[in-house]
Amino acid sequence: MPAYVHIRPFKAILVILSLLRHLLATQWDYSRRCRQPTQPTPAMVDATAAEQFLDANPQFAKQYYDINFRPKVIADLLDTNRQPAVDVSQFHELTTVEESEILFDLVREIQDNLNMEKSVFNLMKHLSFMMRADRMSLFMYRQRNGVAELATRLFNVHKDAEFDECLVAPDSEIVYPLDIGIVGHVASSKKMVNIPDVSEEIIFYKLIDYILHGKEDIKVIPNPPADHWALVSGLPTYVAETGLICNIMNAAEDEFFSFQTEPLDDSGWTIRNILSLPIVNKKEEIVGVATFYNRKDGKPFDEMDETLMESLTQFLGWSMLNPDTFERMNKLENRKDIFQDMVMYHVKCRKDEIQHVLNTRERWGKEPDECEEEELQEILSEVLPNAREAEILEFHFCDFEHSELDLVKCGIRMYYELKVVDKFHIPREVLVRFMYSLSKGYRKITYHNWRHGFNVGQTMFTLLMTGDLKRYYTDLECMAMVTAGFCHDIDHRGTNNLYQMKSGNPLAKLHGSSILERHHLEFGKTLLRDDSLNIYQNLNRRQHDTVIHLMDIAIIATDLALYFKKRAMFQKIVDQSKTYENWNDWTKYMMLETTRKEIVMAMMMTACDLSAIAKPWEIQSKVALSVAAEFWEQGDLERTVLEQQPIPMMDRNKADDLPKLQCGFIDFVCSFVYKEFSRFHEGITPMLERLLNNRKEWNALKEAHEAKMAALEARKEEAQRATGAKQASAAQSQSKTCSLS
Structure with missing residues (x-):
């Protein structure tokens, strides 16, 4: 967002202002602490003497x-949980420190809020409070069919206003020509107009208010309704036209603009004084008009108010309100919401689908959301598989014998085995919908489909439970890790990160690194943002932040480029564990080492993602063919779409080299992680043993293929030698001649 370029230096200034505030607040404490303890206690120093001392010794004070x-001070200012320090419930005189506090909070809010209109609304509320103005309105300057005009966007904003009350919908906006009113004057002239006493001004143009309907049909309303009081005066148009700041100190006596003198609402509110300013972008184009009404203390807006608001509206125009950027951001956000709604429609578990697991219609004659948790639990107790019988606690688990629905049920069972359903109050219906939606979120592709996603989650579950790695993690962390395993490849396209970059896929433009991993993460978090799928909905704020943070680390860790960077750190952790004689002492140490736990978790995700290589041979050999088939499909795309020659691993013309490629993959990628985990925890040794066995099987196939190729090469060479001998013999017989003397 272009706004960040301007926000950051402004934020730095606010940090300095806050630092000065704390400096002044600590002057007395500072002078008191500077006394030598060995000397007699001097007489009490008053604030004036302390201030003089600091002024005389600035370097020492600094x-x-x-x-x-x-x-x-800096840590407190930048704390993400920092709450506003200024009471904005009632108007009051603001100190410089309070103004800086408000501005600092405002900038932070702008940075954090991606909704542009809400950001502008919050800014206007802050400005109204700082100016002690009753009302503030925003008029956007634009050109339609080459005609300059002004339109209401945010109307009647005050310090206690609600966003929905002030936002003007596109079909309800008030649009009027730029040559009418004071707002138009400010927009045209790009100058501030401060009208202290409107009685001293002359009558302006008569207002003609029109509203656009449908296909550019224009309906002229010569007498605007009373709720358009901000436009009747002509002030917004005048400001937009002239670019002047208008400060009107006595609206009732003004003759230049036509302000309504009667009350404008049931409370008897009337216009007393107005401050209207143009909002100008970096190109010095007027993009809007900000208007403030009635200082709360009854006094007119003064020169200080003008200066302050001029600076802030410049900041607003430069950083946020360029019309093109504003409209583009809103359109992008609307498109995002539409596409997200489309995706959720196709991915979310439907009412008929949830009956495949929770058959409440057949059992209770009602929908799941109408059932009590006890009723849902009774059904789940019957339909969920037994963990031992389904072998979900085994490293050799095989999904071939299970349907995709069976895998959904096995996934639900894992949450019960982790004992997190009741502990963190996960609604049964939400858990079922979440797992079912995850299965739908994976595409029907050759390898990176729901079966792979489930296998990674199951291996994470097994590492924690059977491999005894759960001893280092809390139940909350274990839940996040298993969920990350299930989500880690959702919506995979069957092509790798490099292909996304070469093909110019929008994902590559959106995510600079770990392209697909970041997409999988965002997709999973999108599901969790839906109330009907959010298994984290009953966590407190701190718990929720923890699980999302762990999911971020875990899913991004499946990028093998990051795996190679963390191997040395993981090896050091394993080495360190061997220095402890008491296993409980090591466990206590690790439980408190957040960074080390995250490194171990990242390596666990890699071990899970590659776990097919450590399955029994009859499973591994079939899965390897599925992986190779997906690679070959990408190679075909590279050859046809990108017109590039694929690497051997992606080239189906070199399919016979698969055993050799598998041996290299095991040696250079897989061996390390399983060797180190087996050294770390003996319970994980079966994975290493099967990996080594698979290495032997692939090597045998490689040697058989090489022997076959060597035999073919030998026969080819023998045939070439035989052919060469025949050709030489024929040439020799043809060269014999008879010599006569």
């Missing part, structure tokens, strides 16, 4: 402040 206060 050094003391930098050492003792600056780090904490």
Whole structure:
């Protein structure tokens, strides 16, 4: 967002202002602490003497402040959970420090809020409070069919206003020509107009208000309704036209603009004084008009108000309200919402689909959302598989014998085995919908489909339970890790990150690195944002932040490029574990080491993602063919679409090299992670043993293929030698001649 370019230096200024605030607040404490403890206690120093001392010793004061206060002050200011410090419930005189606090909070809010209209609305509320203005309105300047005009976007904003009440819908906006009113004057002239006493001005143009309907049909309303009081005066148009700041100190006596003198609402509110300013972008084009009404203290807006609001509206225009950017951001956000709605429609578990697991219609004669948790639990107790019988606790688990619906049920069972359903109050219906929706979110492709996604989640579950890695993690963390395993490849396209970049896929433009991994993460988080799918909905704020943070790390860790960077760190952790004689002491140490736990978790995700290579041979050999088939499909795309020669691994013309490629993959990628985990926890040794066995099987196939190729090459060479001998013999017989003397 272009706004960030302008926000950051402004934010730095606000940090400095806040630092100065704390410096002044600590002057007395500073002078008191600077006394030598060995000397007799001097007489009490008053604030004036302390201030004089600081003024006389600025370098000394700065050094003391930098050492003792600056780090904490900056940390407090940048804390993401920081709450606004200024009471905005009632108008009051603001100190410089309070103004800086408001501006700092405002900038933070702008940075965090992606909805442009809400950001502008919040800005206007802050400005109304700082100016002690009753009302504020925003008029957007634009050109339609080459005709300049102004349109209401946010109307009647005050410090206690609600966004939905002030937002003007596109079909309800008030559009009028630029040559009418004071707002138009400001937009045209790009200058501030401050009208202290409207009684001293002359009558302006008569207002003609028109509203656009449908296909550019224009309906002229010569007498605007009373709720358009901000336009009747002509002030917005005048400001937009002239670019002047208009400060009108006595609206009732103004003759230049036609302000209504009667009350404008049931409370008897009337216009007393107005401050209207143009909003200008970096190109010095007027993009809107901001208008403030009635200072709360009854006084007219003064020169200080003009200066402050001019600076802030410039900031607003430069960073946020360029019309093109504003419209483009809103359109993009609307498109995003539409596409997200389309995706959720196709991915979310439907009412008829949930009956495949929770058959409440047949059992209870009602929908799941009408049932009590006990009734849903009774059904799940009957339909979910037994963990031992389904072998979901085994490293050799095979999904070939299960349908995709069976895998959904097995996934639900894992949450019960982790004992998180009741502990974190996961609604049964939500859990079922979430797992079912995950299965639908995976595309029907050759390898990176729901079966692969489930296998990764199942291996994570087995590493925690059977491999005994759960001893380092809390139940909350285990839930996040298993969920990350299930989500890690959702919506995979069957092509890798490099292909996304070569083909110019929008994902590559959206995510600079770990392209697909970031997409899978965002897709999973999108599902979790839906109330009917959010298994985290009953967590508190801190717990929710923890699980989302762990999912971020875990899913991004499936990028093999990051795996190679973390191998050395993981190896050091394993080495360190061998220095502890008492296993419980090591466990206690690890439970408190957040960074080490995250590194181990990242390596667990890699072990899970590659787990097919450590399955029994009869499983591994079939899965390897599925992986190779998907690679060959990408190679075909590279050859036909990108017109490039694929690498051997992606080239189906070199399918006979698969055993050799598998041996290389095991040696250079897989061996490390399973060897280290077997060294870390003996319970994970079966994975290493099967990996080594599969290495032997692939090597045998490789040697058989090489022997076959060597035999073919030998026969070919023998045939070439035989052919060469025949040709030489024929040439020799033809060269014999008779010599006569």
